[in-house]
Amino acid sequence: MTDETVFQPIEKVSIVISKGSLDGVYPGLIMANGARMEGMEASLFFTFFGLEAILNKRMDNLKVATVGNPGMHMPTLIGALPGMSAFATKMMKKEMEKIDIPPVREFLTMIHDSGGELYACRATVDMYHLKREDFISELDGIISVGQFYEKAAGAQIIFT
Amino acid sequence: MGTINILGKQLAVDADGNLANRSDWNEDVARELAKQEGIPNLTSQHWTIINYMRKVSEKEGSAPSIRRLTKESGVDTKTLYQLFPKGPAKRAAKIAGLPKPVGCI
Numbered sequence: 001m002t003d004e005t006v007f008q009p010i011e012k013v014s015i016v017i018s019k020g021s022l023d024g025v026y027p028g029l030i031m032a033n034g035a036r037m038e039g040m041e042a043s044l045f046f047t048f049f050g051l052e053a054i055l056n057k058r059m060d061n062l063k064v065a066t067v068g069n070p071g072m073h074m075p076t077l078i079g080a081l082p083g084m085s086a087f088a089t090k091m092m093k094k095e096m097e098k099i100d101i102p103p104v105r106e107f108l109t110m111i112h113d114s115g116g117e118l119y120a121c122r123a124t125v126d127m128y129h130l131k132r133e134d135f136i137s138e139l140d141g142i143i144s145v146g147q148f149y150e151k152a153a154g155a156q157i158i159f160t
Numbered sequence: 161m162g163t164i165n166i167l168g169k170q171l172a173v174d175a176d177g178n179l180a181n182r183s184d185w186n187e188d189v190a191r192e193l194a195k196q197e198g199i200p201n202l203t204s205q206h207w208t209i210i211n212y213m214r215k216v217s218e219k220e221g222s223a224p225s226i227r228r229l230t231k232e233s234g235v236d237t238k239t240l241y242q243l244f245p246k247g248p249a250k251r252a253a254k255i256a257g258l259p260k261p262v263g264c265i
Contacts, residue, residue: 034264037226039246100225100265110227113237 012041014152016159020049022062022089022104023069026096028160029053029107036114041155044111045148047121051128054120054135059104064088105136112138119143119151166192176260178253182218185257193255199244202255206243208233210256223253223261 013035017028028044035042052058066072066079066088078084093103102110112118120135122144132142143151161180163170166189172180179185179193190210194202202210212233216224226249230237244251249261 030264036241037247037249039250100227100263102227102265110230110237114226114241 010035010040010156012152012155014043014045014148014155014157016045016047016157017050017053018048018160020052020058020062021065022092023064024160025050025053025062025104026101028158029104029111030101031158031160032116033107033111033114036111036116041115042111043117043119043151043155045119045121045143047124051120051124051130053104054108054118054139055130056134056136059108059136062089062104064092108136108138112140117151119148121145121148164196174259176254178259179257182257189257190255193257197244197251197255199251199255203243205235205239206255208235209240209243209248209252213252213256213258217256217258222263223249223256223258225249225261225263225265227265 013031015028015032017025019025028050032042032044046054052062063085064072066074066085067076069079072079072088074084074088101107108118117140118136118138119140120130120142122142124130125142132139161175162173162177164173164177165171169184171184171189174180179189191202194200194206199206209229212229213223216222216228224232226237226240229235229249229252230240235243240248244255253259253261
């Protein structure tokens, strides 16, 4: 490689969200929104526990994982105490609001309104016997992994 | 630091190509910058955003996030992306003669 190597800018991202904790969902949302802000195409594919983020009944109550999360610097037994996850969640939400990161529902609407696309994974939806009406109205579709790859043509795929 | 030619004047720009000096900016300069960004006509909604960004930036030292921008300017997210396609915060800041926004949201 020489100094003259010119890298093509990223024009499209397809982000997979596979986790259902608050800390598992936000990075993908921030990256998708950031992509739209930079003028890139962006789509989000929610799979397995990631579906929690787009389920009407669940999305407003996502929690920070305090057990099995070394980044919390909290011994497992302490993290498992009742109320610990709720407390960590409350703290994180407070700090995020300060730097203008919206709650999950508002964030998804924002990404959708900016032109980002939201998809649920067909296999997971079937596994949990879910229906279209269980999801936020902004959802663009329930698609198979094959359709996801088709839509991701030319994109960088990011798995979170 | 480079310069750009706007209405016959050489104006200093920063590394991102945004105006380096607030005092170089006026509405005619904004219209020229908009043309360079592929926006031939600035509508009243464009001006709402530009003026709001300049107001916040003057008071707080940096441009507002897109979330705040849409909440406080009265222009919604969909419209904002139509007004300034391919990166609204970045392009609106450039036309408003402000540095590129540093926030993630």
